[in-house]
Amino acid sequence: MHQVLIAEDESDISELVSFNLQRESIGTMWAKDGVEAVEMAQKELPNLIILDLMLPRRDGFQVFKELRLDARTKDIPVMMLTAKAQLEDVITGLELGADDYLTKPFSPKEMVLRVKALLKRSAPTPTASVITRGKFQLDKNTLTCFVDGRKIDLTPTEFKLLLLLIEREGQPQNRGDILREVWGYRDTTQSRTLDTHMKRLRTKIGNSSSCIVTIRGIGYQFRNIA
Template sequence: MSEMQPSVLVVEDEPAQREILTYNLEHEGFRVIKAEDGNEALLLIEEEEPDLILLDWMLPGISGIEICRRIKLRPSLRSIPLIMISARSEEVDRVRGLETGADDYICKPYSVVEMIARVKAHLRRSRPASVGVRLTFDDILLDAETYKVFRGDHEVKLGPTEFRLLTTFMEKPGRVWSREQLLDRVWGREIYVDTRTVDVHIGRLRKALSRHGGDDPIRTVRGAGYALG
């Protein structure tokens, strides 16, 4: 299910460090996006909306702390977990990083194993299904590890695309997703699919979820897209 791979943006100007992180994250099944400086990072955050950001403090141009401040000021980006990486191990720097809005702070030299563990811990909160967690919403249960869905006492049979759609909705109940956002998240950016395809699969998902009774949990938001609940 490569389209549902969590994406991590690595912002690091040292090529060796960037490659070590990329290699280890990809080995753990993450999709890695890379930026060498602050301007490139800000552009990629807008374009890609990564699931997590690993951000070096010392960057050419805009500093990591300034990037962090700008991200956390934007309501649409604020909830992306951000781990600040820094050679500055002084407590005052750590506090400043966290006060600027970083969700975590790790000092160089760091253990890659610890870094991966922290990445997974933050994703467990922000994108639980990507690390095999069970999700519930009202009477719907989705088990990301066994790829099974239940509504009440009945198992709901879903195709792979409907399963990925439901996962996306259940990770952020109430959030309105546009058709374009669903295409990116569920089908992947590399694949060209017509936006009407989204409507077809939403229709199938609704039908499957209501097969044994119960209200349709998916809301159509006119002119905007779809939401769960």
């Protein structure tokens, strides 16, 4: 279950937000001022922070800057709240790197949906070494690959190639980027290396190679076809 930190001094707003999020099975915690917000964020490491700009003891911008300077909290998405028609605040917040912005008064429904969109986009990547996508299971620690429970012997380069595509499932990867990231190439215009390795990889994974789709003129994409 996701946890959202609500940094807001007005309790009625805080309760409104909290109520609506909890109704969507999103856990909440409350910080009444800027100092408490920083402390709570650093201690609890929530999945998202809703940050009012007008906080006692330390304003929202300052809180935001501090969170971004701390390695533990710098990647937590932040949605800023401010009073209506403060466009300069919106600009400043977004320039600082806030992930979204909501002006009071806001529709609770809109707030919930925006929170969900943020949570969805920033879902933390599991730190485990095993990645599973449909029929594919790869273990980064042992460089082993299983498809439909069957072990596939991949060379290290083949493994890296497949891993890259699988971790970016759904997103087409252009050839140049693949060559750079798997091979470390600087100049990628002339190489046919990728083609050769792709053929080898497809041969090894057999029928399931239909999950690796060529996008002509661009590159390749992994699709989890059931």
